[in-house]
Amino acid sequence: MTAPVLDIVGLSIKLPTGADRTLAVEGASLTVLPGQTLCVVGESGSGKSMIANAVMGLLPRPQVAPVAGQILFEGIDLLTLTEPQMRELRGRRIGMVFQEPMTALNPVMRIGEQIGEVFDAHVNVPAAEKRRRILAALADVGLPEPELTIDSYPFRLSGGQRQRVMIACALVLEPVLLICDEPTTALDVTTQAQILKLIRELQQRRGTAVLFITHDFGVVSEIADQVVVMQTGQVVESGPVRAVLDAPQHAYTRKLIAAIPDGEAERPTPTDETTRVLQVQDLCKTYRSGNGLFKRGRSVEAAKNVSFELKRGETLGLVGESGSGKSSVGRCLVGLAPFDSGRILFKGRNLSQGAAFRKEAAGRIQMVFQDPYASLNPRHRIGAAIAGGPIAQGVAKGEAMARAMELLALVGLGADAAQRYPHEFSGGQRQRIGIARALAMQPELLVADEPVSALDVSVQAQVLELFAQVREQFRLAMVFITHDLRVAGQMCDHIAVMQRGEVVEYGETHKVLRDPRHAYTRKLIEAVPRLASSADARAQAVA
């Protein structure tokens, strides 16, 4: 048996006093073998990123510091090394890729210079040789036209391309260990699939060991050889990927796996409902930016002849990658953004633009926002936040508060929640409050803009359940905006797939997902990481 590249033994990391628990990581042990990928899976706050940062020596000491255990990298305990010794290892022997490619690169440095810094820090090579190796590294990670990329600034690159640059940066000195901290979380599903494939390929070619941090079991099944599941700082389960995914031992692992939306279109409900709550006809919206006195602005078409309709109790899924215009359409639907042309009919009535739109809708069109941390006013008590809308519409204060209490109970929060402030609630609870606030207006149309994408997978399942429940209860028409086809498949009756402002495919969910007609839809569906995929691949290999 080969010696492990990284062997973490009984690692404990303390948190500053006053945090919600004393140890961020408690007695965690894991082993990364050469040429293998170890995935650390867990929900936010489980301490998985702490492990990555501890290996790299990036913990914000002294508040957060390892208190017990060893991190053995090729047999040397990293925790005993001094900072200059760690610096020698970082970049040369251990590479790291961060979550957010948009901020990981220095915006005022050319790509080549940024990668060159790794050489400058560790090895002494002539400029020409350095440039040659950087070009090779860029070509290696599949960036088109390395000669052009090396001299361009980060803003010219897309998120996926930047993440490739980061990977090139981490791998350019051929480290034996690569740490990836949620490298694909901020990326679109198709880009994610490409990056995962790239990491896999590079690893096979060079035999690098990979420590991969993620919260997504789909990603795990695509890339992992070994899995470690973490819950509130403790390793609850570890083992080979198939064993963990197919026969999870620990209850928490089973819960996480069960919470993944399966993307099965369940209910093609034939409704006898005929009233159309919403009709959108040829909606067009163009953003113009940078329009100054002396220069022509750039224009982006966020919606191009978008048309669809929605009956009571139905849900339409707007699906697409970031930048496809799905959120812009959502904002037009609720009247938060003006549109250029086309018509939006709400219960058969044509709605005009801007403030008049919101007045005509009289609060019957409501929205649930993406970020549960930004959507509640931090200075308002929950009860007041929910009752504020009805009060503005002329409902008596006592009545509105009573209704707020009912709604809090409905979304599964206690009555005492009304007197508390948003910061006392978790992301999932805040999203429930957001739903209660929308329901307080007794809406007939609910537009949900990526309402679960900021939530952990188990919380996500609960919130989706709540959405389904209130939709049945109030016979709501819903527009559900998401980038996740699995979520859309579970929630929606119809799906409209958007690409660059255009609806490229529109139809019943099960038809779109089972039998996609447009090439882009097929690409999206293929890119979704699936639990079964590696099992399938293995089965094919056997057969």
Add this chain to the structure above:
Amino acid sequence: MKSPFLRRFTRNKGAVIGLAVLLVVAFVALFGPWLAANDPWGMVQQPFLHPWTEPGFALGTDTLGRDILSGVIYGARISLLIGAVSTVVALLIGVTLGAIAGYFGGWVDAALMRFTEIFQAVPSFALAIVLVAIFQPSVNSIVAAIAIVSWPPVARLVRSEFLTLRQRDFVQAALLAGQSTPRIILTQILPNAMSPIIVMASLMVATAILLESSLSFLGLGDPNQMSWGYMVGSARTVLRQAWWMALFPGLAIVLTVLALNLVGEGLSDGLNTRLDGRTK
């Protein structure tokens, strides 16, 4: 159980000392007439009396035999009064204009910001001198002049806060709920912009006290009020013979302004929720 605000504020030792000094000054300002032994304008002893030579005249007397200790005590009142009132007036102007500019954006924003820039383009102290000179030196005109020269930074600050806050989802949700514009500005956005405004206000009081002292030094103070700046100004000609005449009112100005700056910094720490867990 201390509130997080108090915990963060008290962790800044300078701020606590500043607050103590400020409380003493405020106490003196409030109860000045009962504390001072003499009328600050009354000629009660021989001129040029050294400090600590006569009982009852701890800080000596000035060129006309007036009691300097009484002058410093009475000066606290006028300095704090002008500092506080002019800051309140400046906040009223600045917050209103900044909020309107930041909330509505577009041409409203452009017009209001150009208007603000007119005031920023004129040297503020020169403008204050001109205003006081035109309207005759009095407490009212001094307050007005200081307020008029110190609101533009407030408007700028509030505008930038509003520009970002109005994009936040909770404001959008309030719009969807049909809440009125003044209600959204006052109850949704303004409370979230209060922290930087409060910190800025504490520093503005300090600046206003300095401005008032400078005006008085130049002889543009209210002739009926004894103020620190006036005392320093009148001591200017005899600085080499009677150092104490300028020193004590000058010290009073330095201490008060320093205390206000320390408190401002403490407030900034206290209102900054992200500072928790970091060492100071």
